[in-house]
Amino acid sequence: MTLPFLRRQFLLGASSLTVGASILARGLSAAEANTYDMIIVGGGTSGLPAATFASQRGARVLVLEVADVVGGTLYLSTGQMSAAGTKLQKSLGIVDTPQKHFDDVMRISRGTVDQDLVRLDVENAADTFDWLTDNGLKPLPDHPIKGFGHEFYYERRYAWGPQGGLSILDVVKPIFEAEAKKGKITLKLETRARELLMRDGKVIGVRAEDSAGKTTDYLGRNVVLASGGYQMNPALVQELLGYPQHAAPAYPMSRGDGLQMALAAGGYARGKQNYLTGIGRVLASDDEPSVPLVQFNVYPERRKPWEIYVNAHGKRWVREDDEGIDQRERELMKQPDLRFWIVFDQAIFDAASSGFIDWSKEQVAKAFTKEAMFKKANTIRELAVAAGVDPAGLEATIAAYNKAVATKKDPDFGREHMPLPIAKPPFYIVRQQGYNVTSCVGIGVDKSLRVTRKDGSAIAGLYASGEILGSGQLMGNATEGGMMVTPALTFGRLLGQRIVPVKA
Template sequence: MTEVTTVDLVVIGAGTAGLPAAIEAAGQGLRVAVIEKADRIGGTLWRSWAQLSAGGTSLQRGKGILDSPDLHFDDVMRISKNTADPTLVRLAVDHAPATLEWLMASGFDMDPDAPAVLHFHEPYLLPRTYWGRKAGESVLEVLAPAFEKACAGSVTLELGTELVTLRTSGVDQVEGVTVRRPDGTFHDIDARVVILTSGGYAGNPELFPQFTGGSPLAGPASPGADGSGIVAAVAAGARVRGQERFLPTYGGVLKSGSRWETVHLNDYPALTPQSRQPWEIHVNARGERFVAEDAPSVDDRENALLDQPDLKFWVVYDAAIRREAPALFPTWSEQALDRAFAGHSSFATAGDLRALADATGMDPGLLSRTVAAYNSAVVSGEDAFGRTHLPAPIAEAPFYAVLNHGSTLKSPAGLAVDGQLRVLGPEGPFNNLWAAGEVIGGSSLSGKSFVSGMSVTPALSFGRLLGRRAAGADTDPGSM
């Protein structure tokens, strides 16, 4: 017989959104069960850069930056070309300053250069991106002690335990969850409210194309981001949306031996022209250029990549560029690069362009013509793609090519929710099944783009908000 426990609230996933949800609910006196599949808390915060965004913080005011949630809202909608969900963006930007103030009041190790305008994603018009000195771990350093304190009180944490089924009654109510414990036994937990904070599916190469219009997965997400929470919710009648709003991040090299996992984001090649102007050319799997490599808009480069076969491109250069240019791989040693060119399947080198094409599967004639056209542009100063940074031809053997991918930092699709973050079922919202974080789809808050800080900040804010709502507490940003 299955053992049954009853609590006020079940939180599925002890990550970016789940931890604050449990902390807030426990602070209001609720009995909370936190179910976490991994053997430690933290979720994606162990990998994330965790850049945050908020308009109208004390830190901005102290630096003379005039900003507000309204300006933040307008900028998110501009960057996303109005493809983000305006109701959810409104909720997120209204709560973002309170979330930042709460982090800072809790000892967040803010980088002294924050806030700033950053260029890895399409930039905001104002400095409103913040980050900790230890990236995601700085956020975890705030959450973990508060969560530990909650666990000494009314929170029970079950590690190594996975949500298997959301048990429903009727079309708009959940009774609780069935979970599988590390010893393989099943356990029912009944609850007044279930909050799903189980993250996305950007670590599941099988599920990814099904939820993202057939696009292949490449990225640095944790394999724990397997979408199992979304699958369980769909089995209970929930709907998925956002499949069509996929836009890859420009670049990323696979880990040696992996067919989808990229190296850590810190170890990506430097392809952002605001940080390092390109000396190389970028060519698709056939050997053709497809974009001005120095186009200042990352959105333009990402959209150009979306049209390339398998979202792949090779960064092609020569011996002189390897010697003279600022490092393409700033965090890699020359020895590590030599090892990669000797044995990593995404790295190729050859004595001439035809052999390079053979090694990479490109069309030899096309690659030779592409390089010749680029070299003419270096001489004339007139590039067919409008590139203006043309420092040197690609002419000196050996030649190099590094395979890059359109990569994914956050899964675009996710569970449809209403403006109160209630999961939408077959006939409207579930009364007591709520969701926050990447499980509601990264595109809900960034649209078909990546808006700085608009994953981690809303995950924290919405987690806190739902934890309080479960206890009937005030969720007005002013009270949080």
């Protein structure tokens, strides 16, 4: 992934500097400590509304942003939001409530979310969504819908603009810039927060480093960590989840800086037990991590599968035409390296539409001549060897599948859509890697978004918002549409508008 606006190499490279918390040795006067009412680490999805609304309330705000632009993950995000009771729903006669939204999240997540955070989101999401639409966001014509790519809600509350996250940024950024012109917001770009400054157990500021390597201490009465997730920090993914990070799918600055600073200040990480892999994509290479190359359509409601999916043992592991999305992800959790291979033959290639999203069949054919994950061979055994899959396992699986096609009965998984056997050479195989675009483990907070210690006591002066809270809390052990972007925007808005105190 190349993001043209991230020009400076130092931003993309690993750094030897640490992030953490430091105790200020010298005494500070009250005036010094009150330079800003709110220091926001990260000018992204959550940080921009936090700064905007805080400034509107008269707060003096400092935004520290490591990139040379604001916006964060909104540059990449699909920007799919969910909110109940919006003006858009009302205009369409859709009767929806935060309670129904909450119940749906509980149903899909099987009760594994942090209920306080989900309540805070669903009860305030409509105001956030209305703020966006009042200021120009135009959702797609048939929106809101019940679902897309994840388990469906029972109500139509899921919506986004034609350009996904950019459609949100196109609204949020000009409002932020207009507010900043009024003089209450100081924005420091290319400035990476490194440490929380603490005195007597209270957070009183942030130590940050600019692009020239100069370190400055910024003092403020409250600090909001809105620095996003850690999916671009493979070492941290491994440490927090116990899984290697094979893919590099997120915003380059999502390195977990804020999470590490909050941990160093006494906070605690939570949510690992809720880890659920996304179904993933075909990666460009075996580099670790590698950029995603193309997505295969594993959604039977959009394209019924002609292929079979096998694991490293050459065995099928899921009913390919089962529409349960979370169920497929749960099964993938059991497969070695969260990997599977899509297998088909020439007859299927000729008869079926392209299963690779946004790729024509010509592009797919070309991929087999040059892309690392695409292999082709004249026998099943050669195919398995080329892909690194167990050959005997794959031969046995294909023989069993072909019998199922002939008898129209799949005794192993009960699959119904089996149009053709896998029998006509050449044979094709493509490796697919499970991974996530968002971070599961997050920093522990209370219902006012104050970062807490494990015993529940709040670390004075420290708040967190956005992906730093972790999908494990916001979505639990599942994926509910819009439950990352919407809370990021909403919690940022609430922190700025009313949660963070601006007067001493």
